[in-house]
Amino acid sequence: MADLTVDVAGLRLENPFILASGVWGETGATLARALRAGAAAVVTKSVGLRPRPGYPNPTIVEVPSGLINSMGLPNPGIEEYGAEMEEALRPGRPVIGSIFGATAGEFAALARRMERWGVSALELNLSCPHAKGLGAQLGQDPGTTKRITAAVKAAVDIPVFVKLTPTVASIAAIGRAAAAGGADALVAINTLKAMAIDLDLCIPVLGHGTGGYSGPGIKPVGVACVYELFKAVRVPLIGAGGVSTGEDAAEYLMAGATALEVGTLVLRKRDRTFRQLSRELARFLASRGHRSARSLTGRAHRGD
Amino acid sequence: MADLTVDVAGLRLENPFILASGVWGETGATLARALRAGAAAVVTKSVGLRPRPGYPNPTIVEVPSGLINSMGLPNPGIEEYGAEMEEALRPGRPVIGSIFGATAGEFAALARRMERWGVSALELNLSCPHAKGLGAQLGQDPGTTKRITAAVKAAVDIPVFVKLTPTVASIAAIGRAAAAGGADALVAINTLKAMAIDLDLCIPVLGHGTGGYSGPGIKPVGVACVYELFKAVRVPLIGAGGVSTGEDAAEYLMAGATALEVGTLVLRKRDRTFRQLSRELARFLASRGHRSARSLTGRAHRGD
Amino acid sequence: MARRLTHRPRIVTITGKRAETPLVSTLRWRDATKARPGQYVMVWVPGVDEVPMSLCDIGGVKGIAVHAKGEATSALARLRAGDRIGIRGPYGHGFRHKPGKCLVVAGGTGIACLAPLVEKLARRWPRPSVVVGARTRSELLFVERMRRTGAEVVVTTDDGTAGRKGLATDAAYELLNRNRYSQVCSCGPEAMMRVVASLAQCQSAPVQLSLERYMKCGIGICDSCAMGGLHICVEGPVMDSRRVAGLPDFGAFRRDACGRKERM
Amino acid sequence: MARRLTHRPRIVTITGKRAETPLVSTLRWRDATKARPGQYVMVWVPGVDEVPMSLCDIGGVKGIAVHAKGEATSALARLRAGDRIGIRGPYGHGFRHKPGKCLVVAGGTGIACLAPLVEKLARRWPRPSVVVGARTRSELLFVERMRRTGAEVVVTTDDGTAGRKGLATDAAYELLNRNRYSQVCSCGPEAMMRVVASLAQCQSAPVQLSLERYMKCGIGICDSCAMGGLHICVEGPVMDSRRVAGLPDFGAFRRDACGRKERM
């Protein structure tokens, strides 16, 4: 059987599949459930300094090729999240702490707290497409990206991942800035800004108007981003966006990813998500004579 | 029967459906075919100063929710295109000339030529996602967008449309720049940068590597862009991206569009594309008691 | 023309509106979707909010019983026939009904999700027993509706203004002593359901409880309704009491829109 | 696991390769897709190009006859059994065959797309007539294969090194005078096909011609193969001669990769 283990910036993972931030991640018990269901690691919901209720419902709407969500970064605040982390850590697998803030100082403070709560790595949300002054609005600027990354790196000893938005002129430029700031890995992509309008009521379905588009429809964009980042930087990449089958995972790996984050698929597959992906990827590797998931990383660049 | 006529920057259209650039548009006879098949207007293939063969094949690959193309702006050059225009103009409906160049001067020269060939309006391609130093690489910068738009406006008397890329931090900022340059209408969106990798050969399918993603999978992104532009500028908007049914068209209209460009749908519907869209939109309008397509424009903003 | 998407609100027009109690009104609309007793829908009040509501009618006409307590429910209660709302669902697990005599214990608006179950059960023998409890006479909901089913209906009010004075659990205790039940179904405050579940243990009848938690997505991904790693929106709202009993939050904690835990 | 996409190359392994003439080799692969005589595929030579090729074998083993003339075709001709290529299609309209006697006129590699048709036609009565023309003996393709079908085969070479000296159209003229044909099918240089079409007019037999134009997408959207508003990739490559005759470019102009018109 093909070897599925991978290593991302020192994190040894049993398989390349990580639960993406914001799905199943508001409570520690659900994170633990994902780990027990075969996720090699999980990313917490993005957590900020203070409790935040998020945007008004509806916060989710289906489109033919995915979902649009405008959760609006609801979270209980970093202090309360400590209790969730206790539960999340119980299965003994890596938990990655996602954080968001408005300034480099906020990010550093959150990072220190998350480190104390026991996460194995941090993920900086510089990419949420619908929160004013947060997320993508920071991560669209190379200077800000570098500054925040450097501030967090200086504040903690654990690896720091930076999660990028595809809604920029050049994701390679942002990736280089994050790498220059000391990022240990880059995660691409967060959701694309999108919207759905109700045709009977003639108003946007989501309470917030626009939201973030995830699921199968964004995979071609995510693969291109990972491919471009692989050419631009020398840090490991975590692919995300529409991973729904082992073959999708293989495509991201070939583009340059070392591991994958998976979100929207959990809607359809629930607890089967991660074991099924591992099984499918293993079957893919075996059928094509590849010995390991690792060996696929960046394969599509061989001819460059 | 509901009134489908619309007016875009002085162009009176029998229905809101326009053939998008690059689909069926390399030759004048095919543009005429689209007009005879019910398109209210057509946009030519993007034409440059000199003949250009485009990128190596494969230049097109299907994905589950659309197509990725890397045609690479093939065109016979503006001089030869005059002969095509003669044929395109035969049905007597508006032909919109799409042009691309590397500098404001090139755009102005092309615009003058297109005007001489008899187009009713110009569309500036500041948005092709895969051509170096052209298209999106210009349209991602507000200053360049404004400068090129202004140069073309100064060169011609016909309306000037600017076609925008969604691959920017803020499409509203680019839209405002185009409007400040004098754009008479904005077209949103061009394709999203994307890619597909062959899982057997472990190489990108497209000869050029990355390409532009079109079709149903990009509609939620296009609708959000039109919605944001409607809030940002006071010029008419032409929606594009994944329009496949009359309901899709209605959604774009409600978001703020006055007319629609349609590309990828032509793959499946051929000559039926435009009449079917008109029929479906008319049926939608009638079923919801709307009197005209026009009356839908911007409806989703009423509650703002 | 386009394919119907499961997780997208479909717009329906309210065909009927009735004030059932000073605080509770029912809204009804035509809707051919299949539903089981105990399932809920996400109700979009345009421009206001989208909130979970149990279906109190599950046939070709669907209905909800709205207890106006905040912005969304008050907006819902202000709607009239002809107004439009958006509906996603029915979602979640409803009540499974097995052959045999059933005890139904409802507290407050809890009767809303139990009413369709009683109507279903009462069509066959043996007739079910139904406890309808409320704080006071004016808050009693669906008592006539329950009587019409032919079920044995026991009404309780905390203040004795109607039926028996006392708690619904008191009546449940007596019924459990008097009859043999092959299952117990309950919906109401968690403190009440906790008692119902422990009372029923002596008869070793399986107990199904309908839970309420803060819901956003309704489809098991946002985690806002999570209790001990289970999503009430998908794995509930109706759950077996043995499963519920293992959840430390049951009867003790709930979460707010931020995901903060708060004492009930 | 994922659904097969129609317009995405599927990777096949070449199972057989044969040099048919000094310039033409055939490549074969196993492929269960349904195909009709006259259809073509888009052949992806990884790292090089993707080019249209008529199918010269349309059964469970598919084949193409490659005339090496440029980068892509030379790369194809260098491939060997075991090598992999990508295939999209079969695409386009093939030959419709009606009952009755058929005249088939092939010039050069044009016989590649006609061979499967002849094999199909020869299985029933009346036997078809086939003209196989080439400039010289060494460039003659599939003559033996055509003879084996039982069809009446007439070979012509421009220089008389094999068969009749002269043009394929000369032989076609004689056959048309000698026999009554209910249809004529032809593939080869457009100048030749133009003559075939006008010769056949006297018999008022419908004529089907297989055209070649510069193709990129193969699916009727990029417009690079357009002729008078028709897409040869979709509405062709096989078309009725009456339709073709109306196209001003036929036999006169073609377009290059830029879409520039050039004299043939």
Ligand SMILES: Cc1cc2nc3c(=O)[nH]c(=O)nc-3n(C[C@H](O)[C@H](O)[C@H](O)COP(=O)(O)OP(=O)(O)OC[C@H]3O[C@@H](n4cnc5c(N)ncnc54)[C@H](O)[C@@H]3O)c2cc1C
């Ligand atoms: C499965 C389920 C079925 C329900 N069935 C009914 C019913 O049949 N009839 C009925 O009147 N009520 C029902 N509710 C409760 C109803 O959803 C809330 O009362 C309503 O959402 C309150 O919204 P508001 O804006 O009016 O009040 P707010 O002022 O916003 O809040 C009032 C209280 O309602 C709770 N609440 C607010 N929003 C939500 C939400 N999105 N999800 C859950 N709780 C929320 C809050 O915790 C708060 O304590 C049900 C809830 C669930 C989870």
Ligand SMILES: Cc1cc2nc3c(=O)[nH]c(=O)nc-3n(C[C@H](O)[C@H](O)[C@H](O)COP(=O)(O)OP(=O)(O)OC[C@H]3O[C@@H](n4cnc5c(N)ncnc54)[C@H](O)[C@@H]3O)c2cc1C
């Ligand atoms: C429907 C159809 C069926 C064909 N069937 C066969 C066949 O069975 N056997 C065979 O050997 N050839 C066939 N061809 C022609 C073949 O596609 C071209 O010879 C080939 O593409 C040349 O590529 P190259 O790189 O080798 O040559 P290049 O050096 O690139 O060009 C040589 C010539 O081929 C033409 N050509 C180049 N690329 C294309 C293209 N993408 N589409 C069409 N023409 C092109 C050019 O106009 C040029 O004149 C067919 C073409 C079409 C349209």
Ligand SMILES: Cc1cc2nc3c(=O)[nH]c(=O)nc-3n(C[C@H](O)[C@H](O)[C@H](O)COP(=O)(O)O)c2cc1C
């Ligand atoms: C409901 C929902 C909530 C999300 N919340 C967050 C979040 O809090 N922080 C974040 O970085 N990404 C968030 N995301 C984005 C995902 O982590 C992921 O990047 C994206 O959904 C693409 O992956 P997918 O297509 O597998 O879902 C959220 C996605 C969804 C669907």
Ligand SMILES: Cc1cc2nc3c(=O)[nH]c(=O)nc-3n(C[C@H](O)[C@H](O)[C@H](O)COP(=O)(O)O)c2cc1C
């Ligand atoms: C094959 C193809 C070629 C295209 N070429 C051009 C082009 O030359 N210029 C341009 O502005 N847009 C071009 N586009 C983009 C379309 O005009 C349109 O903006 C995009 O495809 C989104 O619309 P759709 O989803 O309806 O196809 C092309 C699209 C396709 C599919």
Ligand code: FES
């Ligand atoms: S409401 Fe989102 S997971 Fe239950």
Ligand code: FES
């Ligand atoms: S090859 Fe693209 S339209 Fe025919």
